[in-house]
Amino acid sequence: MSLVVVGSIGLDSISTPVGSVNDTLGGSAIYASLSASYFTDVRIVGVVGEDFPASALDLLRKHNIALDGLEIVPGKTFRWKGVYHKWNQADTLATELNVFADFSPHIPEGCRNCHSLLLGNIHPDLQLQVLSETKSYTHVACDTMNYWISRCPDKLAEVIKQVHIVFMNEDEIRDFTKKDNIYDAARIVLSMGPALVVVKRGEYGSVAIMQDDMFFIPAYPLAQVKDPTGAGDSFAGAFMAIIENFATLDLDSVKSGLIYGTIMAANNVGEFGVQGLIGINPSMIEQMKVDLIRWTR
Amino acid sequence: MSLVVVGSIGLDSISTPVGSVNDTLGGSAIYASLSASYFTDVRIVGVVGEDFPASALDLLRKHNIALDGLEIVPGKTFRWKGVYHKWNQADTLATELNVFADFSPHIPEGCRNCHSLLLGNIHPDLQLQVLSETKSYTHVACDTMNYWISRCPDKLAEVIKQVHIVFMNEDEIRDFTKKDNIYDAARIVLSMGPALVVVKRGEYGSVAIMQDDMFFIPAYPLAQVKDPTGAGDSFAGAFMAIIENFATLDLDSVKSGLIYGTIMAANNVGEFGVQGLIGINPSMIEQMKVDLIRWTR
Numbered sequence: 001m002s003l004v005v006v007g008s009i010g011l012d013s014i015s016t017p018v019g020s021v022n023d024t025l026g027g028s029a030i031y032a033s034l035s036a037s038y039f040t041d042v043r044i045v046g047v048v049g050e051d052f053p054a055s056a057l058d059l060l061r062k063h064n065i066a067l068d069g070l071e072i073v074p075g076k077t078f079r080w081k082g083v084y085h086k087w088n089q090a091d092t093l094a095t096e097l098n099v100f101a102d103f104s105p106h107i108p109e110g111c112r113n114c115h116s117l118l119l120g121n122i123h124p125d126l127q128l129q130v131l132s133e134t135k136s137y138t139h140v141a142c143d144t145m146n147y148w149i150s151r152c153p154d155k156l157a158e159v160i161k162q163v164h165i166v167f168m169n170e171d172e173i174r175d176f177t178k179k180d181n182i183y184d185a186a187r188i189v190l191s192m193g194p195a196l197v198v199v200k201r202g203e204y205g206s207v208a209i210m211q212d213d214m215f216f217i218p219a220y221p222l223a224q225v226k227d228p229t230g231a232g233d234s235f236a237g238a239f240m241a242i243i244e245n246f247a248t249l250d251l252d253s254v255k256s257g258l259i260y261g262t263i264m265a266a267n268n269v270g271e272f273g274v275q276g277l278i279g280i281n282p283s284m285i286e287q288m289k290v291d292l293i294r295w296t297r
Numbered sequence: 298m299s300l301v302v303v304g305s306i307g308l309d310s311i312s313t314p315v316g317s318v319n320d321t322l323g324g325s326a327i328y329a330s331l332s333a334s335y336f337t338d339v340r341i342v343g344v345v346g347e348d349f350p351a352s353a354l355d356l357l358r359k360h361n362i363a364l365d366g367l368e369i370v371p372g373k374t375f376r377w378k379g380v381y382h383k384w385n386q387a388d389t390l391a392t393e394l395n396v397f398a399d400f401s402p403h404i405p406e407g408c409r410n411c412h413s414l415l416l417g418n419i420h421p422d423l424q425l426q427v428l429s430e431t432k433s434y435t436h437v438a439c440d441t442m443n444y445w446i447s448r449c450p451d452k453l454a455e456v457i458k459q460v461h462i463v464f465m466n467e468d469e470i471r472d473f474t475k476k477d478n479i480y481d482a483a484r485i486v487l488s489m490g491p492a493l494v495v496v497k498r499g500e501y502g503s504v505a506i507m508q509d510d511m512f513f514i515p516a517y518p519l520a521q522v523k524d525p526t527g528a529g530d531s532f533a534g535a536f537m538a539i540i541e542n543f544a545t546l547d548l549d550s551v552k553s554g555l556i557y558g559t560i561m562a563a564n565n566v567g568e569f570g571v572q573g574l575i576g577i578n579p580s581m582i583e584q585m586k587v588d589l590i591r592w593t594r
Binding site: 181183184201204205207213214215216217218221223224294295296297 | 510521
């Protein structure tokens with residue numbers, strides 16, 4: 001059993017109200033994989049250029065993330081530069097696709113019998129290509145972003161029809177469904193096929209919505225947010241890693257996934273880049289779980 | 298045992314994105330009293346003019362709300378006219394203080410042995426006057442609004458030092474404490490004396506913060522919000538009515554108060570004016586509690 005994570009891998013330059021970092025390891029697949037690595041075996045699928053730092057590869061190996069799906073090709077690694085004037089929204093200053101422009105993701109042979117798949121935020125065409133190779137997975141999820149919702153909603157709808165779990169934030173699900181009420185919006189997405197929609201609400205936590213049930217969880221309270229980049233990816237990575245241990249997607253597995261997703265998103269945003277996802281003591285994660293349960297039940 | 302509710306009583310004209318009403322019964326004391334009336338004996342303290350409708354008095358009596366603290370004086374009843382362009386903020390179009398301009402609230406003789414007091418949103422000077430008459434109460438709470446925070450923060454601070462429970466929304470507690478992080482902000486308020494701060498977060502629910510503990514609750518999901526007026530008052534009224542049944546303010550009593558506060562706020566905003574607080578079947582309240590517990594625990 002292992003979780004396959006497909007998504008972007010890049011070097012980010014990020015500025016937030018409390019600091020900045022340059023060319024730091026990032027991308028949806030990186031955040032999700034590092035977060036998931038605390039709970040299950042992870043296989044990352046993505047592409048980087050020859051300039052990708054050896055230290056980043058070492059970091060992934062140290063987290064037992066299998067790299068057979070990671071292509072290293074001639075050229076430069078994807079780069080993104082963004083600034084957060086407000087905490088809940090990044091303004092993109094520059095995007096260099098570089099080797100990511102020709103990315104054609106493939107599930108490595110060793111992953112044909114994997115259990116779960118997380119399609120991180122990439123072009124829906126690439127998500128569809130991966131889906132065509134992974135028919136037998138137990139839990140398949142997709143994340144996305146407003147960029148694809150506005151540019152290729154029909155392709156994204158094709159993806160959604162083929163997955164079990166959809167992660168969207170409030171703005172995204174409203175834009176995608178043209179419904180202002182998130183419960184109405186979620187019902188539209190569920191009617192397309194998925195069994196579960198997780199609506200992410202930033203500092204207010206998230207709500208998981210199923211056909212006949214739902215579950216709310218607040219964000220883990222933090223003294224200081226430093227960098228929101230990758231919060232949704234960290235959340236989705238941990239969520240998918242946890243539900244890997246469950247045969248079915250029911251209220252119990254969803255609750256457990258939400259708790260750990262919430263914890264890892266909090267760990268992530270408390271530091272710049274992926275720093276918050278590195279070297280976390282498992283006992284700290286368990287203490288955060290005890291806290292969350294005490295504060296909500 | 299009974300809950301004393303002090304606050305404004307008026308006739309509101311309200312316009313929201315889905316409709317409007319004119320000269321409908323409103324005011325912080327009305328919303329809080331009607332909400333609380335489902336859970337305990339309520340005594341309302343306020344002032345109205347001779348034009349106050351007999352039907353409104355009948356409604357209060359029907360809810361077993363004691364009227365010995367309600368003054369009916371010559372002149373016109375307080376009136377407020379507001380419009381919600383967005384759901385979370387009313388723009389005031391007109392305020393006629395009328396008889397409310399000379400309001401001097403007093404606790405009736407019969408309430409000297411009451412148990413709990415809710416100081417609804419009125420001038421902090423009036424809240425202080427009531428506090429001077431109610432030294433022996435077990436649970437004393439205050440609500441407020443941005444208007445008083447910006448105009449008389451020192452007076453409001455005097456009120457806060459004398460109460461056990463403070464209700465504020467996120468913007469209010471940030472403005473009052475000059476702290477952006479609501480947990481830091483709540484700690485400042487707690488350091489002034491209260492044992493509990495309840496931070497209201499609108500559609501995202503609320504969080505109760507005590508010295509060594511906290512508790513989160515989401516808003517009850519609704520198909521349609523019609524009129525947010527009085528949401529905070531309904532919440533506070535039900536919360537205070539519930540904790541009246543507890544000798545101490547601990548995590549258990551706070552949880553119970555938050556659940557019923559959340560339910561009554563949802564009932565209120567689902568209809569215009571106070572319509573959502575009238576004729577609620579107790580079994581519906583209990584079903585909403587079952588729902589909330591299922592969706593959060």
